[in-house]
Amino acid sequence: MTACATASPSTRSLPALLAVGEQRLCAEEIYPRLFDAILEQRLTPGTALTEQALGDAFGVSRTVIRRVLGRLSDQQVIVQRPAHTAKLAAPDxxxxxxxxxxxxxxxxxxxxxxxxxxxxxxxxxxxxxxxxxxxxxxxxxxxxxxxxxxxxxxxxxxxxxxxxxxxxxxxxxxxxxxxxxxxxxxxxxxxxxxxxxxxxxxxxxxxxxxxxxxxxxxxxxxxxxxxxx
Missing domain, CATH: 1.20.120.530 (GntR ligand-binding domain-like)
Incomplete structure (x- = not known):
């Protein structure tokens, strides 16, 4: 497996993993950052993606995060089921x-x-x-x-x-x-x-x-x- 990043996810906070600072971002700005974090394997397959944790990391509301997760779900990059936390897809x-x-x-x-x-x-x-x-x-x-x-x-x-x-x-x-x-x-x-x-x-x-x-x-x-x- 070839990862695009070398730092261990277990040793870094979510804001650091997502390379975000204090600025507020819109959904259109959050999407590429989250997608790149997935591709770079800063977030590993099967990782739970809670609206609250992502909202805190990006400094935005859960409503904004919900739009981003909805787009990623439509693209099958994450798996969302009713009453379950969204998870990063892990295709075998x-x-x-x-x-x-x-x-x-x-x-x-x-x-x-x-x-x-x-x-x-x-x-x-x-x-x-x-x-x-x-x-x-x-x-x-x-x-x-x-x-x-x-x-x-x-x-x-x-x-x-x-x-x-x-x-x-x-x-x-x-x-x-x-x-x-x-x-x-x-x-x-x-x-x-x-x-x-x-x-x-x-x-x-x-x-x-x-x-x-x-x-x-x-x-x-x-x-x-x-x-x-």
């Missing part, structure tokens, strides 16, 4: 394989739809996401780059304009990020932002065959770096 290897298989089916369908609806504003948004992902990768902020790479795929789904498929992928992409953080054992030999840039080039050129092949290759590389034995 078989669940990880199922997520990756389902994601491939969704992504390869969406890529064709995205090409048909390709417009300059969408292309610009995709390239901005890639530039942001590249910047964080080059700054050594690996887990933030992973999250931004996932957002690239969600933007691609938005571009395809198929709401059911986009909602489906909205759960699979963040789960894939969590799986990468848990099970990746091989160092990155080809950066995701480069693969994303090649995909956008093919989409902008209207080359559906090349885009589909690039998507398969991209997902192949993600799976090849995981140890799911």
């Amino acid at each position: 290897p078989e669940q990880a394989r199922q997520v990756l298989s389902a994601r491939r089916l969704a992504e390869t369908t969406l890529i064709g739809l995205a090409i048909k609806r390709s417009r300059p504003p969408f292309i610009r948004q995709l390239r901005e996401l890639i530039a942001n992902e590249r910047r964080h990768h080059e700054n050594g902020e690996r887990c933030t780059a992973i999250r931004l790479g996932g957002e690239f795929h969600l933007k691609l789904a938005e571009m395809a304009n198929n709401a059911p498929l986009a909602r489906f992928l909205n759960g699979l992409v963040p789960m894939t990020s969590l799986i990468i953080a848990q099970y990746e054992t091989q160092p990155c030999s080809h950066c995701a932002w480069q693969e994303h840039a090649a995909l956008v080039d093919a989409i902008e050129d209207g080359d559906g065959e090349a885009a589909l092949q690039l998507m398969h290759q991209h997902l192949d590389r993600i799976e090849a770096k995981l140890t799911l034995e």
